[in-house]
Amino acid sequence: MQITPEILQKLNQIIGETFVFIDQETRNHYGHDETEDYVFPPNVVVKPANAHEVSEILKLANQYKIPTTPIGARTGLSGGALSIYQGIGLSMERFNKILNIDEQNLQVIVESAVITQVLREAVAEKGLFYPPDPSSQGSCWIGGNVAENAGGARAVKYGVTKDYVLNLEVVLPNGEIIWTGANTLKNSTGYNLTQLMVGSEGTLGVITKIVMKLLPKVNHNVLMLVPFYKANQACEAVSAIFRAGIIPSALEFMERDAIDWTLKFNPNISVEVKPEIQAHLLIEVDGNYPEILMQEAEKIMNVVEKFEIDEILFADTEDQKNALWKMRRSVAEAVKSNxxxxxxxxxxxxxxxxxxxxxxxxxxxxxxxxxxxxxxxxxxxxxxxxxxxxxxxxxxxxxxxxxxxxxxxxxxxxxxxxxxxxxxxxxxxxxMDIAFSKTHLELMERIKFVFDPNNILNPGKIFPDEF
Amino acid sequence: MQITPEILQKLNQIIGETFVFIDQETRNHYGHDETEDYVFPPNVVVKPANAHEVSEILKLANQYKIPTTPIGARTGLSGGALSIYQGIGLSMERFNKILNIDEQNLQVIVESAVITQVLREAVAEKGLFYPPDPSSQGSCWIGGNVAENAGGARAVKYGVTKDYVLNLEVVLPNGEIIWTGANTLKNSTGYNLTQLMVGSEGTLGVITKIVMKLLPKVNHNVLMLVPFYKANQACEAVSAIFRAGIIPSALEFMERDAIDWTLKFNPNISVEVKPEIQAHLLIEVDGNYPEILMQEAEKIMNVVEKFEIDEILFADTEDQKNALWKMRRSVAEAVKSNxxxxxxxxxxxxxxxxxxxxxxxxxxxxxxxxxxxxxxxxxxxxxxxxxxxxxxxxxxxxxxxxxxxxxxxxxxxxxxxxxxxxxxxxxxxxxMDIAFSKTHLELMERIKFVFDPNNILNPGKIFPDEF
The missing domain is CATH 3.30.70.2740 (Alpha-Beta Plaits)
Incomplete structure (x- = not known):
């Protein structure tokens, strides 16, 4: 597909030429994410300001059958935002406002390009808690989190992104704008298009606003690092902790190399690891009552001590906690650098x-x-x-x-x-054929067709090349 | 649609004539649920034993374009299981087995006709907790809970049925059998057909097996009944409790008449209510640490005492708790009897x-x-x-x-x-037109068509007669 001067002119008309880019540098910039070393630049990068502009762009794309790929913070690890068929790269970066933190209903309405950590900190200031915390939370965007159904360390207790999405404003590929659901905690009204949209990786619609539920802030936590002599025992300890009736707020596993490479990558984090240690569990419990947390930590100790472990490190200060979390969160980057x-x-x-x-x-x-x-x-x-x-x-x-x-x-x-x-x-x-039968993939493909009959929106993703 | 002798014979061949019923009494029995006084008998009632038999029935129904309505425990309140176009009434009653309580993974695999309370008690015996508790839990079935995305009193803290469904075995209208997802807590693999199926009211497929996540059992709770002089203040107190940082495990509202009629309907429950009381809140907190629950109960008291309330009743014994819950759960029946x-x-x-x-x-x-x-x-x-x-x-x-x-x-x-x-x-x-635009309803209808192009499965539900 070529972007003709005529199409460019129409894009300029829709969003203003300040927000339309065809230079190679910008196209390359928007052509990669964090997935290996792939680069798939779109022919043109556009930066709409609101759902109406997105709508007009998608109508144009439909008219001319132009592949159009929604682009978030480009922190993705599956290549979901790569413009593999070129066409229009739809950068959502101007959707960067938290529209309303509703302290009465414990909800937030947010545009899709707000950084996850910015959102978490903004609601925390009001005494509220948005639990999902992907490792990339400092740079990823909430809209991308919804599109990929991102998780994070706290999902084990608090669930993943999908568990917080109540309602979505979505621009459909034909340019129509809908709200998928209602701003309610319960909803048995028609098919759950909200959850169909979550995790659909920008193939069914462009998410412009998100209504999320929040929790009251949780004030305390205890964090411990448990070194295991055998990696498999670390894995076995995981379900043993749950069987003891405890739901930790995080339960992270790291193989030896993950720690070593990370410590090499972050020389200012100091954690001593004996040569015989094969793996670590980083375990957090949280709650509002410190005395209870200590009881739960003890229960966890009783469980893990049945395995071959070295001395448990308790993070005593916020700085220590941050260091351990930084270590865990930078594993991917450390591996990548190596x-x-x-x-x-x-x-x-x-x-x-x-x-x-x-x-x-x-x-x-x-x-x-x-x-x-x-x-x-x-x-x-x-x-x-x-x-x-x-x-x-x-x-x-x-x-x-x-x-x-x-x-x-x-x-x-x-x-x-x-x-x-x-x-x-x-x-x-x-x-995908490993997880799904042909029947199942065809069902998904026909759902895609319901939303996007011309296959303009993020084509070439999710579905296998042949099935 | 007439059920011809030929079709009857084929049904007999598929599931055996012992499980095919055309007598008026059986048809009437399966023709009503708990929705007002509606009765819509199917032409024939069939009781398949397994997904394969359901598949063969649906293939037959597709071949002859016979309306086919999945029938659960018939405790529904929206008429979802009524055979409004007659045809085949597909009673799921033989799908009544709990197949596996997986204590290692905190999951259960269950067939769709298991009574919700039976499931809850079976997992509780293993120290596990299935939270959703619709008021009809003593008679409704888990498959119906999934089909309607049922809630219940504990949803406020623990979520609704959808939040526990990990994976579904579904017979599609064309007779194909699929598992919608995986038995995992997180899943970003293709479109979320599991959640599309939840709440689709038997219009997209017939649910035969359900994989649900469980929690560790919670051992203690505190239950209190708070009488309000003004009904609106009772409503206002609801969000004030959350703003105080507390998530109760139940927070139920009952208007004066609801209580009066219920007490008249259940003469053996004794709760004294002053004539000036307009409404009650029934509030429960739960957890594993009784001392913490008392602290939370006190915080709740501090919140509600800012409103015009009468003396709070604390349920001191299990019997008192059961009586209060019985009162709450029988409101619907009491109103109906009145x-x-x-x-x-x-x-x-x-x-x-x-x-x-x-x-x-x-x-x-x-x-x-x-x-x-x-x-x-x-x-x-x-x-x-x-x-x-x-x-x-x-x-x-x-x-x-x-x-x-x-x-x-x-x-x-x-x-x-x-x-x-x-x-x-x-x-x-x-x-439905009040909640959804024509575009939105058409999207849902086209999704229905993807699954069920001949509109044989539970026709006449969810979608407005005209839009």
Whole structure:
């Protein structure tokens, strides 16, 4: 698809030429996200200011059948915002306002380009709590979180993005603007288009406003780092903690290499790790009553002490807590800085984690790749970083996809699925046949067609190239 | 549509003639639920044993274009299970097994005709907790709860049915059987067909198995009944409690008449109510630490004492707690025994409750009907029972629907919607235009068409007769 002078002129008319970009630098800038080293620049980048402008752009795109890709903060890990068929790159960056923090109803209305952490801090100032906290919360946007159904460390207790979305203002591919639901905690009124839109990765509509539920702020937490001599025992401890009746507010797993690389990447974080330690669990409990938190922490200690562990580190100060969280949150970046890699976002029922972890290692050994695993173990969500290291390019291109397929087959056989919180996007789409039958994929494709008969909105994502 | 001898014979072949019924008594029995006094018998009642038999029945229904209505426990309040176009009544009663309580993963796999309370008690025996507790929990089925996205008193803290559904085995109208998702707490893999199915009222597929997440059991609670001199102040107190940072595990509102009629209906429950009391809040907090619950109860007392209240009744024993809950749960039945009525299931953001309540009373006064209101105030979910009393049949038929329309218009203007937990079904469908634009309804209708192009499955529900 070529963007003709005529189309450019119409785009200028819709949003003003200040917000239409065709220079190579801008197009490249908006052509990549955090997914490996992919770059797919759109032909033109547009920056609309409101739902009406988005609507006009989509009407134009429909008329001329121009692929149009919504672009958020480009922190995605599945290539969901990449303009793989070029066309229009629809940057949402001007949708950056928190419209209303409703302290009476414990809700917030927010535009889609507000940084997640900015939102969390703004509601915290009013004594309220927006729990989802993806590792990229300092830079990702809430609209992208909704589009990918992002999770984060606190999902284990508080749920993922979908659990906070009450209502969405969406511009449909035909340019019509709807609110998907109502601003209510309960809703049994027609099909749940709100939840159909959540996690649809910008393929069904462009999210412009989000109504989210909030909780009262939680005031205290206890954070501990537990070193395990055996990685599999760390995984086993995860479900044992729940079976003891405790729901931690975070329960994160990090393999040895994840910690080592992170400490190398962040020399100012000091955590001592004995050479024999294979993995860590970072465990947080939260609540409003410190004395109860200490009781819960003790219960957790009683559980983990049944495994082979080294001394537990309790974070005594806010600074220590921040350091441990920074360590956990920068694992992905640390791995990335260390080698070419591919990141998978496997998820299984949490008791299956030990099987998943050992299976991944076996598959890696068979195909000759190393992996570094870490993630939200409390949710059964294990991020698998496959490291290129000194693998040949040829093996990297041919063997690794075979191995990834086997990892996903294992995941699905354990009643899990391909992605827990990153989405399918571009990089996982050709594995979708592992999780879904042809019938199932066709159902999804026909739903896509209901919303977007000309397939203009974020084409080439989610669905496998052939099925 | 006539059920010909040929079709009957095929049904007999599929499930055995012991499970095919054409006698009038059986047809009438399966032709009504708890919605007013409607009776819509199907031509034939079938009782399949497994998903394969459901599949064969749906293939047959598709071939001959026979309307087919899934029938649960028939405790519904929106007429969702009524065979309004006759055809096949698909009773799910033989799907009555709890297949696996997975203590390792805190999940349960259950067939759709298990009574909700049976499920709750079975998991409680293993130290686990399935929170949703519709008032009809002693008789309703979990499959119906999923189909209608049922709520209940504990939804205010723990969420509704949708929040516990991880994965569904569904027989599609074309007879294909799929699992909608995975058995995981997080899932960003393709469109969320699980949540599209939840609340779709048996119009998109027949639910045969459900994977639900469970929580660790919660061991203690405190229950109090707070009498308010002014009904509106009771509504105002609701959001004040949340603003004090407390999330009660139940927060129920009952108007004076609701209590009076219920006490008359249940003479063995003894609660003394002063003549000046206009409404009550029934408030529960739960948790594992009794000392904390007492602190939370005190905080709640501090909040409600700022309003004009009479003495708070604390339920000291399990018997007292059960009596109070029995009182609350039998309001609907008590109202029903007292008069012909229509029940609406309005829901708004909770701070808007006082406006909703006073608006409903004004609308009633204008159109000459009395209403008795009660419900899950913590969720903003107010059940409105419109009482026929000594209204003429003519006014009942003509004025009341006008009034109901005004009530829903008010609800939607307050950012609420038509149904919080009962579904739209038959009785609310012609009000759907108030909540949704034509575009929006058409989207839903086209999604219905994706699943059910011949419109055989539960036709005549959710969608307005004309739009």
């Amino acid at each position: 080698s070419i890699y591919k990141e998978e976002d496997t998820v299984v029922p949490r008791y299956e984690l030990p099987k998943l972890l050992s299976g991944i290692k076996e598959i890696g050994a068979k195909h000759g790749f190393k992996s570094v695993c870490y993630g939200h173990a409390g949710d059964g969500n294990l991020h698998v970083n496959i490291i290129k290291g000194d693998m040949t390019d040829d093996n990297w291109e041919t063997q690794v996809p075979v191995g990834i397929r086997e990892i996903f087959e294992l995941t699905v056989s354990l009643k899990g699925t391909l992605s827990g919180e990153h989405g399918i996007g571009l990089v996982q789409k050709n594995y | 008069s012909i009525y229509k029940e609406e299931d309005t829901v708004v953001p909770r701070y808007e409750l006082p406006k909703l309540l006073s608006g409903i009373k004004e609308i009633g006064a204008k159109h000459g009907f009395k209403s008795v209101c009660y419900g899950h105030a913590g969720d903003g979910n107010l059940h409105v029972n419109i009482i026929k009393g000594d209204m003429t049949d003519d006014n009942w038929e003509t004025q009341v629907p006008v009034g109901i329309r005004e009530i829903f218009e008010l609800t939607v203007s307050l950012k609420g919607t038509l149904s919080g937990e009962h579904g739209i079904g038959l009785v609310q469908k012609n009000y």
